[in-house]
Amino acid sequence: MPALLEVTDLTKVFGGLRANDGISFTVGAGEILGLIGPNGAGKTTLFHCITGFHRPERGTVRFDGRDITGLPPHRIARMGMARTFQTYVAGGDLTVLETAMVGCFSRTASPSRARIRAREILGFLGLADLADLPIRDLPVAGQKRVALATALGTEPKLLLLDEVAAGLNPGEIGELMDAIRHVHEERGVTLIVIEHVMELVMNLSDRVLVLDSGRVIAQGLPQEVAHDPAVIRAYLGEKYAARYLEEASP
Amino acid sequence: MEALRAAFDFSDFRPTERWVSRAVAAFLLVFPLLPVSSFATATMIQFLMFSLYGMGWNTIGGYGGQVDLGKAQYVGIGAYTTAVALIRWDVPFWVSMPVGMGFAVLWSFAIGYPLFRLRGHYFAIATIAASLVLKDLFEVWDFVGAARGLEIPAHRFATPDFVRLIFKEDVYYYYVLLAFFFGGVLYMNAFRKSRLGYQLRLIKDNEDMARSLGINVHWAKVKTYAIATAFVSMVGSFHACYIKNIEPEDTMSLDLSILIALMAMLGGAGSLWGPIIGAGILIPLKSYFKEWFGARAGLVGMDLILYALIIMVVSAVEPRGIWGLVERHRARRESA
Numbered sequence: 041m042p043a044l045l046e047v048t049d050l051t052k053v054f055g056g057l058r059a060n061d062g063i064s065f066t067v068g069a070g071e072i073l074g075l076i077g078p079n080g081a082g083k084t085t086l087f088h089c090i091t092g093f094h095r096p097e098r099g100t101v102r103f104d105g106r107d108i109t110g111l112p113p114h115r116i117a118r119m120g121m122a123r124t125f126q127t128y129v130a131g132g133d134l135t136v137l138e139t140a141m142v143g144c145f146s147r148t149a150s151p152s153r154a155r156i157r158a159r160e161i162l163g164f165l166g167l168a169d170l171a172d173l174p175i176r177d178l179p180v181a182g183q184k185r186v187a188l189a190t191a192l193g194t195e196p197k198l199l200l201l202d203e204v205a206a207g208l209n210p211g212e213i214g215e216l217m218d219a220i221r222h223v224h225e226e227r228g229v230t231l232i233v234i235e236h237v238m239e240l241v242m243n244l245s246d247r248v249l250v251l252d253s254g255r256v257i258a259q260g261l262p263q264e265v266a267h268d269p270a271v272i273r274a275y276l277g278e279k280y281a282a283r284y285l286e287e288a289s290p
Numbered sequence: 291m292e293a294l295r296a297a298f299d300f301s302d303f304r305p306t307e308r309w310v311s312r313a314v315a316a317f318l319l320v321f322p323l324l325p326v327s328s329f330a331t332a333t334m335i336q337f338l339m340f341s342l343y344g345m346g347w348n349t350i351g352g353y354g355g356q357v358d359l360g361k362a363q364y365v366g367i368g369a370y371t372t373a374v375a376l377i378r379w380d381v382p383f384w385v386s387m388p389v390g391m392g393f394a395v396l397w398s399f400a401i402g403y404p405l406f407r408l409r410g411h412y413f414a415i416a417t418i419a420a421s422l423v424l425k426d427l428f429e430v431w432d433f434v435g436a437a438r439g440l441e442i443p444a445h446r447f448a449t450p451d452f453v454r455l456i457f458k459e460d461v462y463y464y465y466v467l468l469a470f471f472f473g474g475v476l477y478m479n480a481f482r483k484s485r486l487g488y489q490l491r492l493i494k495d496n497e498d499m500a501r502s503l504g505i506n507v508h509w510a511k512v513k514t515y516a517i518a519t520a521f522v523s524m525v526g527s528f529h530a531c532y533i534k535n536i537e538p539e540d541t542m543s544l545d546l547s548i549l550i551a552l553m554a555m556l557g558g559a560g561s562l563w564g565p566i567i568g569a570g571i572l573i574p575l576k577s578y579f580k581e582w583f584g585a586r587a588g589l590v591g592m593d594l595i596l597y598a599l600i601i602m603v604v605s606a607v608e609p610r611g612i613w614g615l616v617e618r619h620r621a622r623r624e625s626a
Contacts, residue, residue, distance in 0.1 A: 091502060117504035125499060132495030133560070134488075142492045145485045146504040150292055154485070187499070194503055 043102075044069040044198055044230050045090070050099035052082075052089050052254075059085040060096065061254035067198070072224060072231045074245030074262065076238075078274055081251040083234045084126055087200050091123050092116040104197065118146065122196035124187040126203050126234075136178070136186050137162065137171040143193025154193075161189045165219050181208045185216070192223065198230045199223070205237040213240055220244060242266065250274065297480035311563070318468055322461045329581075331460045335532065337573040338467045339525050344553030344565025345474045346521025350514045351551060352559035353487055355494030356406070360417030361550045363401075363424040364519045366542035367394040368526025370428070373440045373536055376454060383455035387527040394523035395516045397424075402515040406508055418544060425542035439537025442530065455531040463532050470528070474521065478562055481517070490514055491560070522550070548597065549576075556600055558613025567612050572600075 043066040052060040059082045067073050075083050088094040090101050092113040100109045108116050122143075134142075140158035141151070148154055162168050165185060170178065175186055184204050191199060201220070205213050217240050223229050235241040241248065241262070248265045250258040252274040258265050265271055267288075273281040300308055321334060343361065350356050371390030375381035381389075405416045429437040442456070449458045457463055481487050493500045493507050500507050530536050540546070549572070557568025579593045608614040 093498065093501070112506075113498075113501040114504050114506045117502055123502050125502070132491060134491050134495060138488055139492065142488050142500070142505075143503050145489060149485050151296065151483055151485065151488075152292060154488075190499075190503065 042069055043067065044071075044104060045232075046100075046102040047086075047090065048100045048102075050086070050089055050096050050101065052085055052094055052096045058254045060089060062099070063251070063254070063256055064099075065249055065256065065259065067230060067232060069197075069230055070228060072233065072244050072246050074241040074248040075232055075234045075251065076236070076241055076248060076265075077251035077257075080253075081274075082254040083251055084202060085254075086251070087123060087202055087232075087234065091121060091200065117194060120195070120197035121200070122191035122194045122198070123200040124184065124191055124202055124204055126206075132176065134175055135172050136167060136175055136189075139175050139186055140189045140193055143190035146194040158189075158193060161192050164222070165189050165192075166215065179207075181206075181212060185219075188219075192227070192229075195227075196229060198232070201231065201233045201235075203234055203236065205235055205240050208237075213237060216240070217244060293480045293484065296483045297476040299483075300479065307563075314566075315472070318471070322464055328460060329577075331464060333574055333577040335460060335464055335467060336577065337569050338464075338471045339529065340549070340553050340569040340573050341471060341566045342467075342474050342525045343522055343550040344557070344569055345478050346518040346525075347550050348478070348518075348554040348559060348561075348565050349481060349490075349521075350511065350518045352554050352561070352564060353482065353494065354490040354511060354514050355560075356511060356515075357410075357414040357551065358417050358515070358518070359414050359544075359547050359551055360401075360419075360421030361518070361522050362542045362544070362546040363421040364394045364398065364522040365526035365529065365546060365550075366424065366428060366538065367397060368523030369530040369536050369541045370434050370440070371523075372527040373442055373530040374434055376442055376531075377440060380454075382453045383527065383531055384453065387524060390527045391520045391523045394519045394526075398516045398519035399512065402512045406511045406515070418547065421542065421547055422544065425538045428538040428542065435537075437538065439535065439539075442534040444534050455528070456534075463528075467528060467532075470524065475562070475566075482562060486510065486514065494560075545594075552597060552600065554611075556604055556611050558611035558616075560610070561613045564611055564613050571612075572597075 045067040047066070048064050050060050050063040051058065063086060075086070077083055085094065089096045092108070092111050092115070095110050100107055102108065103116070103119060103121060106119070108119065137155070137158055140162055141154045144154040144157040148157070159168070159171065162171055165188065167185060167189060170182065175183060178186065188201065188204055205216055208216060220231065221244065224231055233241060233244060245262050247259060248262050249256060250265055250271050257270045257274055258268045269281070269285055272284060276284060322331060347358060347361055351358050368390040371393055372383060372386040375386040375389070401420050405413060405420065408416055428434055434440065444456050447454055447456045449456055450462050451457070455466065489500065489505050489510055493505065493510060497507055526541065529541065553568035553572060554565045555568070556572060557566065558564030575596065576593055579596065604611055608618065610617070
């Protein structure tokens with residue numbers, strides 16, 4: 041599988057904090073990579089570095105065969121990389137349809153064509169009924185799905201999702217999971233998914249990358265990673281991890 | 291082609307809005323035929339001018355959310371280009387107006403490119419400063435008459451002169467400007483539904499998201515600023531021919547910049563009707579206030595107090611202006 045994204049030795053420092061510390065990994069075309077780790081592990085910082093919102097102190101990001109390190113976000117986006125944000129709080133007066141249209145405008149200048157494409161994507165994600173509502177009237181979970189629809193409008197090769205399932209109930213998580221799978225299969229989009237909802241990330245991902253304190257502490261198949269002592273320690277802390285591992289071993 | 295169709299397509303407005311706007315358009319067309327005073331006609335010309343200023347401001351200030359308090363410098367560039375070209379080389383208005391728009395747009399790139407690195411209040415303050423600097427330069431620049439300004443020698447031309455836009459009767463100015471006004475409304479109607487229009491509204495709402503969708507936010511702002519500038523400069527050129535006597539103090543003053551921003555902010559920033567509503571309220575108020583109070587010593591400056599009050603009330607009660615109030619009322623009625 042050819043690597044679509046190749047991150048090498050990526051380091052981002054805020055003051056004395058190494059938010060990302062020598063992170064290296066690759067994502068193959070057509071893959072779904074789960075990105076997990078406790079709060080403050082540096083997952084969102086990593087997204088910011090890859091998509092150009094942060095400039096890393098060290099390391100390179102190669103996308104689709106080109107070095108994109110330090111390019112501005114809009115240039116990276118135009119190469120076919122889209123993302124959603126952890127927090128999307130809308131205050132403006134754009135409707136759901138209009139927001140989705142802005143995504144489609146990255147591929148066409150024609151408003152009527154953008155409108156048709158946007159309706160199609162909203163239908164695809166089960167948002168057709170909400171098309172004419174102002175986006176600010178939606179609950180956060182709904183806004184995140186609109187953000188997903190908008191990102192899809194740019195027809196990305198690689199899509200980075202930052203906690204799209206946060207705040208959803210189990211039924212909604214199931215729907216969202218189907219939608220993401222659909223996006224992946226029908227449109228051939230490669231995905232990197234930051235998620236705290238383990239059900240989603242463990243079911244969807246081909247591979248999982250685990251960060252803790254800015255470093256990669258494990259990567260592999262979901263079930264491998266879930267039983268990795270280092271991962272369990274990162275999530276539970278030294279003391280509880282020891283107890284848990286003792287109980288788990290026969 | 292699609293943009294042209296969009297300009298004439300008002301179908302997304304409600305029937306009441308369409309009927310009211312048709313009635314207003316009809317009223318504007320027949321207004322000079324009514325038995326009205328020359329003072330009323332002059333007020334209507336001011337109303338049309340400020341509607342157009344406000345429409346220009348509304349692109350960057352309303353849809354784009356970038357509060358620009360330096361539009362007067364571009365009024366000045368338009369007015370001075372037309373006046374200087376007419377006085378020195380006898381250049382027709384219809385040539386000097388687009389040339390002036392070209393100068394203004396070039397200047398807007400020089401100003402806008404660095405200024406849009408700033409955000410929020412800092413941007414607003416910087417636009418004021420840039421405009422005042424240009425005004426000071428014009429006040430010492432002899433080629434354009436320095437602080438004394440310029441006077442177009444209207445008596446030299448046989449009126450009505452449609453080429454130089456020199457008339458004796460206001461009614462000619464009125465209809466020329468009305469054509470600009472309708473053109474402006476159509477342009478804005480297409481603009482709000484264009485790619486740039488939608489992109490700007492997202493930029494206003496969430497700049498990071500706009501960036502992540504491949505929008506060059508800085509360039510989008512600079513482009514829109516140039517559009518706003520072209521509008522304002524066009525009306526500035528008209529202003530020169532209409533007033534015939536221009537000086538930096540009245541074409542490029544801070545008062546004018548604030549008044550331009552106020553039209554759209556009072557009426558409803560980011561809506562098509564906003565600047566027209568704002569100008570429709572503020573301009574008659576301004577004219578008649580000047581008429582009533584101006585003559586009485588001690589009451590000069592009442593109009594400035596009024597503007598200040600309006601700014602405070604708008605920002606406290608409904609930042610989206612009068613049109614925002616209308617929409618809020620509608621939403622309440624529909625949900626009830």
